[in-house]
């Protein structure tokens with residue numbers, strides 16, 4: 001597939017919402033989509049906010065991915081302000097990834113997720129994590145194929161000194177460290193695996 005991956009623009013929000021809504025109807029994206037539409041998401045000073053779209057050779061949107069710092073978890077952790085800032089520039093959470101059903105198993109998800117990881121690593125982020133429902137063994141394979149460590153169902157995600165997150169019931173975390181640009185220039189080139 002002739003794939004193009006680019007940052008989502010505020011005007012893409014209809015496409016984005018439709019794709020995520022169709023593929024992930026159980027997840028609520030309202031806040032992110034409103035922020036994206038207003039131009040506040042992914043265009044402001046926070047480099048941890050990444051919203052990408054994948055289009056095929058005909059310009060049809062076939063996939064989308066969205067990552068952002070885990071603001072609500074960090075707020076609950078009640079960190080001092082400087083630690084909070086450091087955590088936001090270190091950690092990002094994959095909030096959503098979806099590929100149109102008729103375009104799956106052709107590398108779109110891989111390209112999207114690697115683009116998210118590269119964008120974050122280039123802005124100094126060191127870790128990307130997320131969680132999925134444990135009934136989705138396919139997702140465990142997908143994330144593992146991309147170098148993520150997939151934790152057992154309901155195992156907590158502990159990222160000292162900032163987070164000790166309890167998994168939601170029947171959910172499991174995945175986590176990958178990201179190699180910063182300066183390290184990648186002197187290494188074999190791929191992201192670190194935890």
Ligand SMILES: CC(C)(COP(=O)(O)OP(=O)(O)OC[C@H]1O[C@@H](n2cnc3c(N)ncnc32)[C@H](O)[C@@H]1OP(=O)(O)O)[C@@H](O)C(=O)NCCC(=O)NCCS
Pocket residue numbers: 023024096097098099100103104105106107108109110111130131132138139141142143145
């Ligand atoms: C998860 C998802 C984004 C993957 O997108 P994709 O474009 O199909 O993924 P890729 O083609 O890049 O797959 C890469 C590898 O992941 C693994 N993988 C992906 N989907 C898989 C499946 N259904 N079953 C088993 N392994 C799978 C395979 O190892 C695959 O490599 P291969 O095709 O060479 O065997 C897509 O299936 C999707 O949109 N699912 C619904 C939304 C969703 O659940 N999102 C995740 C929320 S946490």
